[in-house]
Amino acid sequence: MRAASFAIVLALVGCHPEPAVQAVQSCEAFRLPYPAGLQYDVLQGNGGSFSHFERNQYAWDFAMPQGAVVAAAGSGAVVDVIDGFTVGGLRDELRTRANTVVIDHGRGVLSQYLHLAPGTATVRPGQLVVRGTPIAKSGHTGFSSEPHLHFEFVDPVGHSLPGCLGDVSGGVPKQGSAYVSANRREPSDRNPLPIISVLPSRAFELNGVELQSVVPARMHGGALRISGRALWRAPYAIAFIAERGGGTVRSSIVRVTDASTFELIMNFRGVAGPYRFGLALMENAAQFLWKESVPVFVVGP
Numbered sequence: 001m002r003a004a005s006f007a008i009v010l011a012l013v014g015c016h017p018e019p020a021v022q023a024v025q026s027c028e029a030f031r032l033p034y035p036a037g038l039q040y041d042v043l044q045g046n047g048g049s050f051s052h053f054e055r056n057q058y059a060w061d062f063a064m065p066q067g068a069v070v071a072a073a074g075s076g077a078v079v080d081v082i083d084g085f086t087v088g089g090l091r092d093e094l095r096t097r098a099n100t101v102v103i104d105h106g107r108g109v110l111s112q113y114l115h116l117a118p119g120t121a122t123v124r125p126g127q128l129v130v131r132g133t134p135i136a137k138s139g140h141t142g143f144s145s146e147p148h149l150h151f152e153f154v155d156p157v158g159h160s161l162p163g164c165l166g167d168v169s170g171g172v173p174k175q176g177s178a179y180v181s182a183n184r185r186e187p188s189d190r191n192p193l194p195i196i197s198v199l200p201s202r203a204f205e206l207n208g209v210e211l212q213s214v215v216p217a218r219m220h221g222g223a224l225r226i227s228g229r230a231l232w233r234a235p236y237a238i239a240f241i242a243e244r245g246g247g248t249v250r251s252s253i254v255r256v257t258d259a260s261t262f263e264l265i266m267n268f269r270g271v272a273g274p275y276r277f278g279l280a281l282m283e284n285a286a287q288f289l290w291k292e293s294v295p296v297f298v299v300g301p
Helices: 005-010
Strands: 039-044 060-062 069-071 076-082 100-104 110-114 134-137 149-154 178-180 209-211 223-230 236-243 248-255 261-267 273-282 294-298
Touching: 076 110, 076 294, 100 134, 209 273, 223 236, 223 273, 236 261, 248 261
Parallel strands: none
Antiparallel strands: 039 060, 039 178, 060 149, 069 134, 076 100, 100 110, 110 149, 209 223, 223 261, 236 248, 236 273, 273 294
């Protein structure tokens, strides 16, 4: 299914921003992120001291060799694919350069798969996939000490979520143990069209903005009408798209009303690929400061 299917998925979004998600609710909906019958060790589990803390607290690292098949842990919509990085290692500049696939399972739960081998992604943003679908091959890109798969559940903002898997005894893989997958590809007719996740109302509260309209969590296209409320006094509000690790490439600025509200239209047309998106307040129409933004994939044209 092509990226245009995103318009169908987005049509099922509710009418209000979602509250923050606390944890994955159903273990049975998910399986280990590799094909049935294969077994891999857990190099690093939840809370691992090497890198699984703060935003990555509930992640797992599986000791998958270079080129091993990675499979969707659950059914959903692909909302981010990065496939062009070729280098791996422990240099700080590699922290944002891991090849990645992100799948939105709906209701504020997404899964992400990192350090994938370059040029191996077999899915694209907007595509609907069922559990067990091959999505890429494992690799050694980005901040990585050796070939492996970094897998975790995240909320719409990108914070790690507690999760569990239906083919693991007790639900949660443990560091130092090996697990055999039961992740067989699901028949497509068993999986209803997912309801794509949206950003929580306080996604940009560090920037002084409370969302009051629906904004998709990870994928955008066309033009989007956004309304919000200023959390402190400022004359202007801004929506912006920035390169991941770079500067702003597009923005929309509007005056904040006397009632501390605003409404603007953000035009994503003519932009395509991985970016960061955010809302913030401005003290003047020429400069703004922001502390929080979220990764998004813009679907062209």
